[in-house]
Amino acid sequence: MFLRPSKNVLTNFRFAWTKVPLEYQQGRWIDGVREYFYYIDHNGQLFMDDQRMMNFTSCFKDKQFLAFFFRRLQHTSVDKYKEYFPYTSKCGKEQNYIRCDDRPVVFTSIDRESGEFEYNKSTRSIQFEPSKLCMFPNGRLYHPSPFDNYGLVTSQLADELYAKFKFDSNGKPTHFEWNGETLPLTNELLKFAPQKD
Incomplete structure (x- = not known):
């Protein structure tokens, strides 16, 4: 109920x-x-x-x-x-x-010990995959989700993670630092990014 x-x-x-x-x-x-x-x-x-x-x-x-x-x-x-x-x-x-407002799944916190990525302020979570974080042209950060391909990372959490990104000379994110490793980003979610007219 x-x-x-x-x-x-x-x-x-x-x-x-x-x-x-x-x-x-x-x-x-x-x-x-x-x-x-x-x-x-x-x-x-x-x-x-x-x-x-x-x-x-x-x-x-x-x-x-x-x-x-x-x-x-x-x-x-x-x-x-x-x-x-x-x-x-x-x-x-x-x-x-x-x-x-954007996506039905919104990632709201990370348990850094277990690597669980909690979403929608509930008890539901998935495993955080840092190499699959993806910054869209709209400036928002996304991550694969258990429903509808990908979910939004809240602005507050994205701000915390921003310092861990490495960028190329064109300002595109290419790597992410996590638990002492520098991981190349797959950017596989870019195929879902809205195309500009």
Whole structure:
């Protein structure tokens, strides 16, 4: 069961990834499925999509709930939502539609002893692969993820890691220093970087 903010169910008009408004209703039953709508920010924090204030005090913080939620990430298959809410997390008769500032998986901390890369402020993690860190042309840092190919590294964590990068004469990152080793970067994630028009 998901915890819900105590509030009246209202019809909301939201602007998601495009300028086209999408009408939805939190908690509405459609064909035996109850629909909810969420937003993931660039810090990996999860919110109800229609919250007016989105900051640390208003995001979901229960790590077990977050682990449960993010373990069930899928791509949205419902045509009317997938342009604006491209991801879902299903729980029984609840279908939770998700949009995000950048990526659905956001890496938020590294356990330097175990090498575990925690994501979305939950208990979920994967093994950190430093040679696969990749800086996109937009200046953001990414890493392979267990869902949808790659995830975003939070700005705070990216700032901590920045000093460990080595750059070529063109300013492109080529190596990363980790645990006393200088590792060449594969930059294999660049194939997913948005292309400039």
